[in-house]
Amino acid sequence: MTKNPMIEEAKKARLKAYTPYSKFKVGAALKTVDGDIYHGCNIENAAYSMCNCAERTALFSAYAQGIHAFESLTVIADTDRPVSPCGACRQVISELCEADMPIVLANLNGDTFLTSPKELLPGAFLSDDLKEE
Numbered sequence: 020m021t022k023n024p025m026i027e028e029a030k031k032a033r034l035k036a037y038t039p040y041s042k043f044k045v046g047a048a049l050k051t052v053d054g055d056i057y058h059g060c061n062i063e064n065a066a067y068s069m070c071n072c073a074e075r076t077a078l079f080s081a082y083a084q085g086i087h088a089f090e091s092l093t094v095i096a097d098t099d100r101p102v103s104p105c106g107a108c109r110q111v112i113s114e115l116c117e118a119d120m121p122i123v124l125a126n127l128n129g130d131t132f133l134t135s136p137k138e139l140l141p142g143a144f145l146s147d148d149l150k151e152e
Protein backbone atom coordinates (compact mmCIF):
# COMPACT_ATOMS: atom_id res chain seq x y z
CA MET A 20 0.00 0.00 0.00
CA THR A 21 1.29 3.52 -0.76
CA LYS A 22 2.35 5.54 2.25
CA ASN A 23 0.54 8.76 3.18
CA PRO A 24 3.31 11.40 2.92
CA MET A 25 1.89 13.53 5.74
CA ILE A 26 1.84 10.56 8.10
CA GLU A 27 5.45 9.84 7.17
CA GLU A 28 6.29 13.49 7.97
CA ALA A 29 4.51 13.26 11.33
CA LYS A 30 6.49 10.08 12.11
CA LYS A 31 9.74 11.91 11.35
CA ALA A 32 8.65 14.79 13.58
CA ARG A 33 7.83 12.32 16.37
CA LEU A 34 11.41 11.06 16.43
CA LYS A 35 12.50 14.59 17.46
CA ALA A 36 10.35 14.58 20.62
CA TYR A 37 12.12 15.46 23.88
CA THR A 38 10.36 13.26 26.41
CA PRO A 39 12.68 12.25 29.28
CA TYR A 40 9.73 12.21 31.72
CA SER A 41 6.74 10.63 29.99
CA LYS A 42 8.72 8.71 27.33
CA PHE A 43 5.58 9.28 25.22
CA LYS A 44 6.56 10.70 21.84
CA VAL A 45 4.15 12.62 19.64
CA GLY A 46 4.75 14.03 16.17
CA ALA A 47 2.83 16.58 14.13
CA ALA A 48 3.11 17.68 10.52
CA LEU A 49 1.45 20.95 9.57
CA LYS A 50 1.01 21.63 5.86
CA THR A 51 0.77 25.25 4.73
CA VAL A 52 -1.33 26.46 1.80
CA ASP A 53 1.96 26.84 -0.12
CA GLY A 54 2.73 23.15 0.41
CA ASP A 55 5.48 23.64 2.98
CA ILE A 56 5.54 21.35 6.01
CA TYR A 57 6.27 22.35 9.60
CA HIS A 58 7.18 19.62 12.07
CA GLY A 59 6.11 19.64 15.69
CA CYS A 60 7.10 17.33 18.55
CA ASN A 61 6.37 17.36 22.24
CA ILE A 62 9.06 19.06 24.32
CA GLU A 63 9.00 18.28 28.03
CA ASN A 64 10.55 20.03 31.01
CA ALA A 65 11.54 19.14 34.58
CA ALA A 66 8.89 21.70 35.56
CA TYR A 67 6.20 19.41 34.16
CA SER A 68 3.60 22.08 33.47
CA MET A 69 5.97 23.65 30.94
CA CYS A 70 5.66 20.64 28.60
CA ASN A 71 4.60 21.64 25.10
CA CYS A 72 2.62 19.28 22.89
CA ALA A 73 3.54 18.37 19.32
CA GLU A 74 0.48 20.09 17.86
CA ARG A 75 1.25 23.43 19.48
CA THR A 76 4.95 23.16 18.64
CA ALA A 77 4.07 22.79 14.94
CA LEU A 78 1.66 25.73 14.96
CA PHE A 79 3.99 27.96 16.96
CA SER A 80 6.93 27.07 14.69
CA ALA A 81 4.95 28.16 11.65
CA TYR A 82 3.75 31.33 13.37
CA ALA A 83 7.33 32.15 14.36
CA GLN A 84 8.15 32.16 10.64
CA GLY A 85 5.19 34.42 9.87
CA ILE A 86 3.10 31.62 8.34
CA HIS A 87 -0.59 31.70 9.23
CA ALA A 88 -2.45 29.81 6.46
CA PHE A 89 -2.67 26.05 6.77
CA GLU A 90 -4.07 23.22 4.69
CA SER A 91 -3.92 20.28 7.11
CA LEU A 92 -2.51 18.96 10.36
CA THR A 93 -1.46 15.35 10.95
CA VAL A 94 -0.66 14.02 14.44
CA ILE A 95 0.77 10.62 15.38
CA ALA A 96 1.70 8.74 18.55
CA ASP A 97 2.08 5.12 19.69
CA THR A 98 -1.48 4.84 20.97
CA ASP A 99 -4.16 2.15 20.67
CA ARG A 100 -6.59 4.58 19.03
CA PRO A 101 -5.48 7.47 16.81
CA VAL A 102 -3.90 10.00 19.19
CA SER A 103 -6.36 12.41 20.84
CA PRO A 104 -5.16 16.04 21.17
CA CYS A 105 -5.37 17.49 24.67
CA GLY A 106 -7.74 20.29 25.60
CA ALA A 107 -5.06 22.99 25.45
CA CYS A 108 -4.14 22.02 21.88
CA ARG A 109 -7.81 21.87 20.86
CA GLN A 110 -8.16 25.48 22.05
CA VAL A 111 -5.03 26.67 20.21
CA ILE A 112 -5.93 24.75 17.03
CA SER A 113 -9.40 26.34 17.11
CA GLU A 114 -7.92 29.83 17.14
CA LEU A 115 -5.10 29.33 14.61
CA CYS A 116 -6.71 27.02 12.01
CA GLU A 117 -9.84 27.33 9.87
CA ALA A 118 -12.80 25.56 11.50
CA ASP A 119 -13.07 23.04 8.62
CA MET A 120 -9.37 22.33 8.10
CA PRO A 121 -8.69 18.59 7.84
CA ILE A 122 -6.91 17.13 10.86
CA VAL A 123 -5.66 13.54 10.60
CA LEU A 124 -5.09 11.73 13.89
CA ALA A 125 -3.02 8.57 13.59
CA ASN A 126 -1.19 5.87 15.48
CA LEU A 127 1.77 3.65 14.63
CA ASN A 128 -0.55 0.69 13.85
CA GLY A 129 -1.84 2.49 10.78
CA ASP A 130 -5.19 3.58 12.24
CA THR A 131 -6.34 7.06 11.24
CA PHE A 132 -9.22 9.35 12.11
CA LEU A 133 -10.17 12.40 10.06
CA THR A 134 -11.50 15.35 12.04
CA SER A 135 -11.45 19.18 12.12
CA PRO A 136 -11.02 22.02 14.62
CA LYS A 137 -14.79 22.50 14.94
CA GLU A 138 -15.28 18.81 15.67
CA LEU A 139 -12.41 18.69 18.16
CA LEU A 140 -13.74 21.65 20.15
CA PRO A 141 -17.37 22.50 19.45
CA GLY A 142 -18.34 25.91 20.76
CA ALA A 143 -14.72 26.99 21.21
CA PHE A 144 -14.08 30.26 23.01
CA LEU A 145 -12.79 32.53 20.22
CA SER A 146 -11.75 36.15 19.68
CA ASP A 147 -15.30 37.22 18.76
CA ASP A 148 -16.34 36.29 22.28
CA LEU A 149 -14.07 39.04 23.62
CA LYS A 150 -15.87 41.86 21.80
CA GLU A 151 -17.74 44.39 23.88
CA GLU A 152 -21.19 45.56 22.81
Ligand SMILES: O=c1ccn([C@H]2C[C@H](O)[C@@H](CO)O2)c(=O)[nH]1
Nearest residue numbers: 041045061070072073103104105
Ligand atom coordinates in the same frame (compact mmCIF):
# COMPACT_ATOMS: atom_id res chain seq x y z
O1 LIG B 1 -1.95 14.95 21.54
C1 LIG B 1 -1.02 14.94 22.37
C2 LIG B 1 -1.10 14.31 23.61
C3 LIG B 1 -0.01 14.36 24.44
N1 LIG B 1 1.12 15.02 24.06
C4 LIG B 1 2.31 15.02 24.93
C5 LIG B 1 2.32 15.93 26.11
C6 LIG B 1 3.32 15.23 27.02
O2 LIG B 1 4.65 15.57 26.61
C7 LIG B 1 3.12 13.75 26.70
C8 LIG B 1 2.27 13.03 27.72
O3 LIG B 1 1.04 13.67 27.90
O4 LIG B 1 2.50 13.71 25.43
C9 LIG B 1 1.23 15.63 22.83
O5 LIG B 1 2.26 16.18 22.46
N2 LIG B 1 0.12 15.58 22.03
Ligand SMILES: [Zn+2]
Nearest residue numbers: 072104105108
Ligand atom coordinates in the same frame (compact mmCIF):
# COMPACT_ATOMS: atom_id res chain seq x y z
ZN1 LIG C 1 -1.80 19.11 23.61
